[in-house]
Every structure is written in C-alpha cells, then in structure tokens.
Amino acid sequence: MYVNVSFPLRECVSQVLSEEVQLLDFYQINKAANTINQFVSSTTRGKITQVVTYNDLREIAMALINAAYFKGLWLTPFKTKFTTKDKFYTSPDQYTLVDMMYLEDDFKYGISSELGATVLELPYKREAASMFVLLPDSADDNTTIPLDTMLTRLTPDSLRAALATLERQKIHINIPKFKMEKRIKEELKEALQRLGIRHIFSNSADMSIFDPSRQLRVRETIHKAAIEVNEEGSEAAAATPVLFDLKIGGRPFICNRPFLFFIHDNHTNNILFMGVYRQP
Numbered sequence: 698m699y700v701n702v703s704f705p706l707r708e709c710v711s712q713v714l715s716e717e718v719q720l721l722d723f724y725q726i727n728k729a730a731n732t733i734n735q736f737v738s739s740t741t742r743g744k745i746t747q748v749v750t751y752n753d754l755r756e757i758a759m760a761l762i763n764a765a766y767f768k769g770l771w772l773t774p775f776k777t778k779f780t781t782k783d784k785f786y787t788s789p790d791q792y793t794l795v796d797m798m799y800l801e802d803d804f805k806y807g808i809s810s811e812l813g814a815t816v817l818e819l820p821y822k823r824e825a826a827s828m829f830v831l832l833p834d835s836a837d838d839n840t841t842i843p844l845d846t847m848l849t850r851l852t853p854d855s856l857r858a859a860l861a862t863l864e865r866q867k868i869h870i871n872i873p874k875f876k877m878e879k880r881i882k883e884e885l886k887e888a889l890q891r892l893g894i895r896h897i898f899s900n901s902a903d904m905s906i907f908d909p910s911r912q913l914r915v916r917e918t919i920h921k922a923a924i925e926v927n928e929e930g931s932e933a934a935a936a937t938p939v940l941f942d943l944k945i946g947g948r949p950f951i952c953n954r955p956f957l958f959f960i961h962d963n964h965t966n967n968i969l970f971m972g973v974y975r976q977p
Contacts, residue, residue, distance in 0.1 A: 699723075699733060699760040706759075710907055723757050730754055733762055740764035744923045748880070758913060767960060767969055769821035769828075775800045775928035785873055786954045787976045795873040795977050797953075798928055804870070806948060807862030809855070812847050814957075816859050817868065817950050825964055828926070830872065831859070831957040832950065844955040844973070851957075867947035875974055878923040885918045924970060926958075 698714060700706050701723040711718055723729050730749050738746045741764055754760070775798040783797035805818040813834045820827045833843035886898065896902055897915040904913035952974075959971035 699729070699762065701758045704758045704908070705910065706907060707909060721760075723754055723760075726751050726754050729757075733760060736762065737764045741766045741923070742768070744925075745878075745921055748919060748921045753917070753919065757916070759907070765969070767826070769826055769960070770929055772820040772822050772824060773800065773802050777928050780874065780928060783871065783873075784953060785977055793977045795875075797871050797873050800870045801947060802868070803865050804868045805863040805865050806868050806950065807859060807864065809859035809862060811855050812850050812859055813843060814847050814859070815950065816863060817870065818863060819870075820963075825962070826969070827961050827963055829860070829959055829961055830950075830952065832952055833954070833956065835954060844957070844975070847957065848973070869947045869949045870952075871950070872926075872952040873974075873977070874927045875977065876923075876925045877972055877974065878921070879972075880919070880921040882917060882919050885920050889918065922970065922972070924960075924972060 698717045699719050699721040702720050703724075706718070721729050721732060730751055730753070733749050733754075734747045737748045744766065745764070748762075748764075749760070779799040780796050781799070782794045784792040785795045785797075786792045807816045808814075809816060809831075812831065814831045815834075817830045817832070818827050819830065831847065833847045835843065889895075890898070897904070900914060902914040903911065904915075905911050907913055955973065955975045957971075957973050960969045961967070962969055
C-alpha cells in the first residue's frame with residue numbers, strides 16, 4: 698500500500714498495516730512510478746517491469762499494489778529436440794508457423810460434451826500445481842467460433858464437470874511454446890461494475906476506514922499479467938528439428954488452434970492464472 702505523504706491516513710491503519718504501508722511522494726510522479734514498478738519487477742522476477750505509468754499516478758492519494766509470481770517446471774518435461782516449426786491456425790485458411798512442442802506420455806485426459814472441448818492436465822513437479830488446457834472441438838468454417846462458444850458455456854459447474862471426466866491414458870501432445878503479456882484498465886473497471894462493485898468508484902464511496910474526511914474513492918483499477926510456456930517451464934535453448942510419427946495406441950492432443958488454459962493450485966483448489974491463446 699503506497700500512501701501519499703500528504704494524505705491523512707488513519708493512525709490505526711498505519712499501525713495495523715505498518716509493514717504494508719509505505720509513504721510515497723506522489724507529487725514526484727516519475728519517481729513514484731519507478732518505485733512501484735521496481736517493486737512489481739522484483740516480485741515477478743522481472744517478468745513484469747512496468748504496471749503503472751506517469752498518467753496513471755496523476756492526482757493520486759493512494760495506490761494498492763498486488764503482484765504474484767509463479768514458476769513451475771513440468772513433471773514430465775518436453776524435449777527440445779522434438780520442438781519443430783508447425784502451423785497454428787487462426788482461421789481455416791490462415792496460419793502462423795510456431796515452435797510446436799511434442800511429448801508422448803501418460804496424462805489425465807477427458808472429453809466435455811457440455812463445453813465442446815477436450816481437456817488435458819499437465820502437472821508441474823511435485824504435482825502441487827498443474828496447467829489445464831481446454832481445446833475446443835475443431836470447426837471447418839471458423840477456428841474461433843468453437844472457442845467463443847466454449848467460453849460462453851464456461852461456468853464453475855461446467856468446468857468441474859469437465860475436470861471430472863479426466864482419466865489417465867497415453868497422450869501424444871502438440872502444444873506451442875508461447876509468451877503472453879496483457880494489461881487491462883478500463884475493461885477491468887467495467888467487469889467489476891458488472892459484478893456489482895460500483896459504489897467504490899463513485900463520489901459517495903465510503904472509504905472512511907482509511908480516510909476520516911471521506912474524500913477517498915477508487916479512480917481506476919489496473920491488472921497486468923504475463924506468462925511463458927516452454928519445454929521446461931523456464932527459458933530453454935533453440936531446438937533441433939526431428940521428424941516423427943505417432944505411435945499406435947495413444948490419443949492425439951494437437952493444439953494447433955485457439956485454446957483456453959489455466960494454472961491450478963491442486964492443494965487449495967484455486968485457479969492462479971487463466972488465459973486464452975488465440976494467436977501467436
């Protein structure tokens with residue numbers, strides 16, 4: 698929690714949150730932005746180096762900053778020698794060549810007729826967390842329609858039902874290496890308001906727990922996320938192309954079109970990160 702040096706923060710808040718509260722001179726906007734961005738960069742191990750800009754911090758009294766970092770190594774790593782250039786389709790007649798990873802092993806795999814998708818679990822070491830991939834059924838006319846349809850059907854209940862179909866079997870996996878970074882601002886505020894969180898953005902917001910003068914309100918919310926998926930779960934060297942055929946007896950799971958993924962904490966049963974990969 699970064700609080701402007703001139704802001705009359707309640708003394709009890711300063712005492713209870715003494716380790717979280719840090720006074721910052723928001724009148725020196727560039728310096729304040731650098732301080733916040735350095736905290737985020739340090740917490741995320743350099744994955745996110747900038748979350749706020751000069752314009753974000755103009756006329757700000759307080760900034761609540763949260764940063765999270767996750768790094769996982771696959772329980773069964775992909776071998777870089779099997780990574781080859783292959784097609785990723787964004788439409789039936791449009792594709793981009795991507796670095797497509799390959800792995801053959803026993804994994805939990807399921808089919809959800811409700812979502813119109815196949816589901817695969819890729820566990821990380823010690824199996825405390827896993828990445829789940831939901832690959833929509835293919836369509837001849839448009840590769841984005843099945844994904845968008847699946848997303849409209851996605852609810853906590855339909856997701857639980859999809860995960861309940863998982864059974865361990867031999868799978869031949871093709872999935873692209875990818876990096877994603879996304880910053881949202883107005884979209885996040887609109888999403889929160891659709892969920893009913895509106896009052897804190899209005900002039901009638903009651904933030905008196907922080908400010909006895911009741912002059913405080915939330916002006917905007919910002920979220921930035923970054924994720925990288927590769928052979929080992931960390932930076933890997935370039936691959937040597939190797940040609941191969943599928944062996945008999947395994948199911949193919951070929952992510953050559955848009956898909957949904959999320960990282961799941963298997964102990965707390967919480968989703969840590971979630972995203973959609975639409976195009977390279």
